[in-house]
Amino acid sequence: MKKYGFGVDIGGTTCKIGFFETSGKLLDKWEIHTNTENNGASILNDVAESIAQKLEKEGISKDDVQGIGVGVPGPVKANGVVNRCVNLGWDVFNVADSLTTKTGLPVKAGNDANVAALGEMWQGGGKGHKDVVMVTLGTGVGGGIIVDGKMISGAAGAGGEIGHISVNDEEPEVCGCGKHGCLEQYASATGIVRLVNRKLAATDEESALRGLKKVTAKDVFDEAKAGDKLAIEIVEEVGAILGKALANVCCVVDPEIIVIGGGVSKAGRILIDVVRKNFVVHAFHACQNTEFALATLGNDAGMYGCMNMIL
Structure with missing residues (x-):
């Protein structure tokens, strides 16, 4: 049985979303606008909605989704707490817990440069x-x-x-x-x-x-x-x-x-x-x-x- 996951790279202007098989195969990718109004209050809602639409379109159950990984342009603790993110207008809060609540899926979060390094280690120049x-x-x-x-x-x-x-x-x-x-x-x-x-x-x-x-x-x-x-x-x-x-x-x-x-x-x-x-x-x-x-x-x-x- 195939399992799937999402990689979400949140930037100051766009959020890049990748839909993967857990083997590392990228099945699809797209971008949504990063709405930084109201101190970025709607960013995670927009991400959750985009993921829900993709699952519905592909006819995939949440049971077959391993989780969502999120990269954020600011300091992120190992437990998912963002330690202020100026580019997005975010203060200190747990981005992983928040997106889990909105999607019903397991979430892990990391600093954008750190997760890019992880990506290059996994499938890129550091493979x-x-x-x-x-x-x-x-x-x-x-x-x-x-x-x-x-x-x-x-x-x-x-x-x-x-x-x-x-x-x-x-x-x-x-x-x-x-x-x-x-x-x-x-x-x-x-x-x-x-x-x-x-x-x-x-x-x-x-x-x-x-x-x-x-x-x-x-x-x-x-x-x-x-x-x-x-x-x-x-x-x-x-x-x-x-x-x-x-x-x-x-x-x-x-x-x-x-x-x-x-x-x-x-x-x-x-x-x-x-x-x-x-x-x-x-x-x-x-x-x-x-x-x-x-x-x-x-x-x-x-x-x-x-x-x-x-x-």
């Missing part, structure tokens, strides 16, 4: 490994840590917040978290652009990046691949900072593999190579052979991880 560190380089820097196949949530739900490792005590600009010198300020897409603009303002060095109306992180890696000296300097700086930070993470959790995802990871081999080169310089000798890989599930990683949580 075949049980000890995985995932770092997501997007608008910010997210992280997820998997030890023996299980997410590390932490006491306050902040396990895996790799983006807020402090890497520069002298940084004058403020990170989104309110502190100074976080990894996110250098290795995210916005951080890379910040480094470029700072460099362009401080030097007269010739660069193809100067002629662009609005520089993106993609432009920096593209120009570095083409041999632009300033772009290469920026890529080396980012690689040095990220490689050292990941070496420090590995001293604590000693993973088999580090998976790099997010929009910046589309740079590909040039990114992996520069990070790995700097990682080896700083890594504890027992961790120097840690593998590196690119994430493969893209925006679906969260849904896969949510599904894996309930297995």
Whole structure:
């Protein structure tokens, strides 16, 4: 008898919902609008309604559903309590219990970056490994840590917040978290652009990046691949900072593999190579052979991880 489950990745603008067999086969996926009005009061109701409609359409009984996994863009404790989620307008409450009440199905919840890491471990770039560190380089820097196949949530739900490792005590600009010198300020897409603009303002060095109306992180890696000296300097700086930070993470959790995802990871081999080169310089000798890989599930990683949580 086939069993099914749902992976729900709640984002600030859309909720991505995946309908799975428990084997890991994705049968269908769709998105619904994330209604953040009224402090996100209707978000879980909308998710519950969408799932109920899918079950009715497929003619599947709740008895054949193993459960629902939910990823949330904020700190989530192991018991399903969301420790405030600014993007959604949520305060502190138990998202798992609440959605169970609305659906009549078992629910587990986790931080979105952590569940993405779980997804990549299960069916993506980290497949075949049980000890995985995932770092997501997007608008910010997210992280997820998997030890023996299980997410590390932490006491306050902040396990895996790799983006807020402090890497520069002298940084004058403020990170989104309110502190100074976080990894996110250098290795995210916005951080890379910040480094470029700072460099362009401080030097007269010739660069193809100067002629662009609005520089993106993609432009920096593209120009570095083409041999632009300033772009290469920026890529080396980012690689040095990220490689050292990941070496420090590995001293604590000693993973088999580090998976790099997010929009910046589309740079590909040039990114992996520069990070790995700097990682080896700083890594504890027992961790120097840690593998590196690119994430493969893209925006679906969260849904896969949510599904894996309930297995």
